[in-house]
Amino acid sequence: MSKLLPTLQFNHIIILSSVLAYLIIPSHCSNNTCRSYCGNITIDYPFALQYGCGHPGFRDLLFCINNVLMFHITSGSYRVLQIDYAYQALTLHEPHMSTCETIFLGTKGNGFSVEPWRAPYMNPTSDNIFMLISCSPSSPLFQGFPGKHLPCRNVSGMGCEEYYGCPAWDMMGHKKIGSSSFFGSGPPECCAVPYEAIKGINLSKLECEGYSSAYSVAPLKVDGPGDWAYGIRVRYSVQGSDEFCGACQATGGSCGYGSDGIRQVCMCGNFNSTSNCDSVGLVSSGARSMKLKMFAGFLTYLLTWMTASWI
Numbered sequence: 031m032s033k034l035l036p037t038l039q040f041n042h043i044i045i046l047s048s049v050l051a052y053l054i055i056p057s058h059c060s061n062n063t064c065r066s067y068c069g070n071i072t073i074d075y076p077f078a079l080q081y082g083c084g085h086p087g088f089r090d091l092l093f094c095i096n097n098v099l100m101f102h103i104t105s106g107s108y109r110v111l112q113i114d115y116a117y118q119a120l121t122l123h124e125p126h127m128s129t130c131e132t133i134f135l136g137t138k139g140n141g142f143s144v145e146p147w148r149a150p151y152m153n154p155t156s157d158n159i160f161m162l163i164s165c166s167p168s169s170p171l172f173q174g175f176p177g178k179h180l181p182c183r184n185v186s187g188m189g190c191e192e193y194y195g196c197p198a199w200d201m202m203g204h205k206k207i208g209s210s211s212f213f214g215s216g217p218p219e220c221c222a223v224p225y226e227a228i229k230g231i232n233l234s235k236l237e238c239e240g241y242s243s244a245y246s247v248a249p250l251k252v253d254g255p256g257d258w259a260y261g262i263r264v265r266y267s268v269q270g271s272d273e274f275c276g277a278c279q280a281t282g283g284s285c286g287y288g289s290d291g292i293r294q295v296c297m298c299g300n301f302n303s304t305s306n307c308d309s310v311g312l313v314s315s316g317a318r319s320m321k322l323k324m325f326a327g328f329l330t331y332l333l334t335w336m337t338a339s340w341i
Contacts, residue, residue, distance in 0.1 A: 068094035190220035
């Protein structure tokens with residue numbers, strides 16, 4: 031027994047050293063920690079499904095429901111059709127948006143309107159055209175918006191004159207009033223405007239019954255409205271060069287944000303850093319406390335065992 035005891039004590043010291051290294055020494059993680067998927071769409075920086083991942087300006091935006099990726103903002107919930115990371119753009123579909131096959135009326139659609147603090151991060155692209163349908167003569171579109179007449183016009187080669195050729199208008203049975211007769215017989219049934227002209231669609235405020243949205247697929251040429259790309263094309267930007275995330279990912283970390291929802295952090299396995307994973311980092315108080323408790327418990331056990339062995 032006396033010969034075996036030192037060996038057991040030595041083995042416990044080795045185990046103690048290993049546990050200490052695991053608990054105290056931070057380890058780097060793969061920069062794919064926050065990457066996830068919803069259906070066939072990859073969710074990557076600056077977006078995320080997990081709280082704390084991604085850029086703080088894009089938090090609480092995406093939700094995966096039955097493998098369908100949804101995008102939620104002030105004006106409503108949209109289905110995400112595509113995230114184009116190379117061109118920094120999303121393609122969204124809103125359930126009450128009219129297309130070439132179907133026209134929805136009832137002032138239920140709200141186009142696209144983000145909270146003011148999100149506006150610097152995302153807005154529909156300049157080639158997005160909004161075609162407002164069945165608007166009242168008293169609509170701000172025709173009475174001055176803002177403070178001046180807002181003409182209905184084509185945007186990126188698309189407009190209402192072409193949209194009138196869609197099958198949906200034949201099913202509506204409405205008279206196709208052209209823009210040329212606007213001043214003589216009231217407003218046209220469709221008024222096309224660029225997003226920049228109105229900065230959001232609120233059908234109730236605009237006194238319109240419905241809307242459609244399409245965007246240019248230039249340099250591709252399409253034959254008509256039946257081949258247009260319907261949806262809301264949104265350009266996003268993280269502002270500036272985003273050097274923080276670049277440095278974080280280069281050192282094996284995942285880009286995220288702190289509990290305040292504002293401060294960016296670099297997630298490096300079992301510690302978070304305010305710069306990158308090559309720095310000492312800032313270990314969260316909760317993680318530090320848990321590690322110390324684990325170490326203290328193991329140390330107490332080992333000392334108790336060693337004391338009993340010598341008695």
